[in-house]
Amino acid sequence: MSSPFESYDDLEDAEERLQAADPAERRVAIIALGHSGDPAAVGHLANMVSDPDAGVRQQVAMALGEFDGPEAAAALVKLLVDPESNVATAAADSMAEAKDPACADVILPLVKHGHAFVRMGALRALKELRRKDTLKPALEALQDPDAAVRVQAIGVIGFLKLEESIPALTALINDPDGHVRRAAVSALAFSQMKTAAETITRALRDEDWMVREMAAETLGLNSNGALAADQLIACLNDAFWQVRLKAIRSLGKMKIEHAVRSIGGCITHEQANLRKEAAAALGEIAAGEGEAYLALVANDPDPDVRKNARWALQQIIAKNASAGS
Helix, strand or coil, X not given: CCCCCCCCCCHHHHHHHCCCCCHHHHHHHHHHHHHXXXXXXXXXXXXXXXXXXXXXXXXXXXHHCCCCCHHHHHHHHHHHCCCCHHHHHHHHHHHCCCXXXXXXXXXXXXXXXXXXXXXXXXXXXXXXXXCHHHHHHHHHHCCCCCHHHHHHHHHHHHHHCCHHHHHHHHHHHHCCCHHHHHHHHHHHHHCCCHHHHHHHHHHHHCCCHHHHHHHHHHHCCCCCHHHHHHHHHHHHHCCCHHHHHHHHHHHHHXXXXXXXXXXXXXXXXXXXXXXXXXXXXXXXHCCCCHHHHHHCCCCCCCHHHHHHHHHHHXXXXXXXXXXXX
16 A cells, blocks of 8 residues: 655655645645654654644644653643643643653642633543552542543543552542542452452432442452442342343352342343343353243343353253363
8 A cells, every 4th residue: 555655765754744835735744754663753742832823733643642751741742721722632642642751740730720721631641640649639630620520530540550549439439520530439349358349339310310329339349349249230120221230240250149030030121231241241240040031031032142152051961061170
C-alpha cells in the first residue's frame, strides 16, 4: 500500500511545509511528522501549538499522541487549555496515551486548574502513569464539585491499587452521582479486604441499576465475595437482566451450590445472554441438581446457549465420576 507521505523526500521537507500559508498543507505536514516516529519531530510539533488555525492545532494534538515523554506532554498541556473544544478534546485523548511516568511532573499541576475539563483530562492522563505521588492529589479530587472529575480521580486511585485508599473509596458509596458510585465499586475490585467486600455488597441495593450491576460483577473478584452469596442470589430477582447476569457469573465463579435452584430459574429467560450465563454457571458449580435445568435448554434456539449447556453437563458428569472413583 502506498504511503500518503511519499511526496515528502524526508522529514526536513515536512518541517519546511509547517511554514506554508495554506493551513491544509500545514496539517498534512503535521501528519507526516506524527507518523515519522522521529523524536526530533516533537520539538517541531510543539512549535505549532499556537498556530492561528484551530484545525492545525487539533492535528498537532493528535500527532503528539504518537510520542511519549515530558516534552510531548508539555506541548499537550498547552493544547488542553485551548479555547477550541475540538483541540482540547484531542489533546486530552493524546495525553491519555502517555506511559512515561516522568510525564506526571508536567501534568500534575493541572489537577488544580480552574476548568473542570482540564482537571478531568489531567487525571485521566495520570491514571496510566501509576505514580504513587499522584495518590494525594487524586484523593483530594474526590471532593471536586464536578462528578466527571471525581470519576477520573477514582480511576487514578484504582490503577494505583493501594490499600490505604480503601476508606476514601468506601465513602463514595454514598456519593450523589451514580457514575461516581459505579466507578468507586469498580475500583474496589483490586482489594481483597473484607471491608471492601462489605462495601460492594451494600452497593447491590443501590438505586442505580448500573451500580448494582458493577457490584454484582466485582464481588466475584473478591476473595470474601462468597460472604455475600445470599445477597447475590437475591439479585437474581432484579428488574434488570444485566444485574442478574453479573450476579449469576459471580455465583458460578465462586461455585455457590445453594444458588443452583435460583440460577436454574433464569435459564429459560427470554434474553439469550442470560440463558447462556446461567448454563455456564451451572457448569462451574457442577452440582447434580443442575442437570434438570440444563435439559430445558438442550434444544435452545441460540447455539451459544446449547454449547454452554453441553459443556456444563460434561462438568457435572466429570465431577460425579471423580467423586465415585
